[in-house]
Amino acid sequence: MTQRPEFYRFHNGEKAALPFAASEYDARLAGLRSTMKTLGVGACVFTSMHNIAYYSGFLYCSFGRPYGLVVTATDSVTISAGIDAGQPWRRCHGDNITYTDWQRDNFWRAILSVTGTGQVIGFEEDHLTLQGMAKLDAFLMPKSKVAVNDATMHQRMHKSTAEIALIREGARVADVGGYAIKDAIKQGVREIDVAMAGRDAMEAEIARAFPDAEYRDTWVWFQSGLNTDGAHNPVTARVLERGDILSLNTFPMISGYYTALERTLFVGEVDAASLKVWEANVATHEYGMSLLKPGASCSEITHKINDFLQERDLLQYRTFGYGHSFGVLSHFYGREAGLELREDIDTVLEPGMVISMEPMLTIPAGQPGAGGYREHDILVVHEDGAEDITHYPYGPGFNVV
Secondary structure, eight states, X not given: OXXXXXXXXXXXXXXXXXXXXXXXXXXXXXXXXXXXXXXXXXEEEEOSHHHHXXXXXOOOOOTTOOOEEEEESSOEEEEEEGGGTTHHHXXXXXXXXXXXXXXXXXXXXXXXXXXXXXXXXXXXXXXXXXXXXXXXXXXXXXXXXXXOHHHHHHHHHSOOHHXXXXXXXXXXXXXXXXHHHHHHOOTTOBHHHHHHHHHHHHHHHHHHHOTTSOOOOOEEEEEEGGGGGSTTOOOOOOBOOTTOEEEEEEXXXXXXXXXXXXXXXXXXXXXXXXXXXXXXXXXXXXHHHHHOOTTOBHHHHHHHHHHHHHHTXXXXXXXXXXXXXXXXXXXXXXXXXXXXXXXXXXXXXXXXXXXXXOOEEEEOTTSTTOEEXXXXXXXXXEXXXXXEOOOSOOSHHHHBO
């Protein structure tokens, strides 16, 4: 009978072009290893999509299987399932081990081959499941465990020059999707038809601008009427009618990096009550962007915007925070919760951070001006202020279609 391995190295083909140069990943790993040394960690075992992608360039597709990245003082090794063959190795910075599925827990045996036993292990307490923790203890027999997810999040919050360049391109592609959506808006068309036009335009532009990339996860939320009340409401087949409030939301995904454009629009005409709310939200948006400067804290900015809305008797219609960080994230991984414009976040803005301004007001159905109003721009924090890298126009002068 053929002896089947528990894991092996299947380095099939040549390494592919990654989103960033090798020096970028080496710098990220150097930062991580400095943190590991400070915390006394001998090996980090990452399981989340965002940290694996950030430190190795490999963005996995789990489909019910575990994936990992092990970083030691000298090694960086992605751990992938056999179903993906050589692609994880081609698309990662560093080494790769493939585990087989003929025996349960070969994933952990592959990790053990890198870490050994008795180490101080760094792990992600916001991602590793209880089952995963039990297996980590059983196979690696760690001397102790240290949660490193907050430290890695803070490292990811500070963008490199190369990351900012990629994010800038993402914002440009989001604008491309926005214009395609505006062109597709007509009375009698469905939300889904408009959304597909925006998505297709962005995917074509990403493929043109990034010919060596993998393409996945770009999407659009295009909402109308009552469906605009929530920021993350899925697309439907509702047909657009004259006078409808619309919410345009384009999300190009480039190698795991998320960017966004969000705008309020109306079909054909906007009534007086809606116009008043819309203009108030635009004013809030502009005021909020003026507050995004190095040295300002997230909570301080939030309270100032709250006061701005309170003075206009609109604060009760706010439903969530005013903005968040950008980088390796999507709607299902990677939120950098330490950099959000909320009352309970005291992080101070620093040069190299990237953050959105996205105030939203939701007026309940049955009231004048009912619907959800949201504008969203992405800003890069510099030494002397913040640069808006979103260029699609906002407000009623451009977006009554």
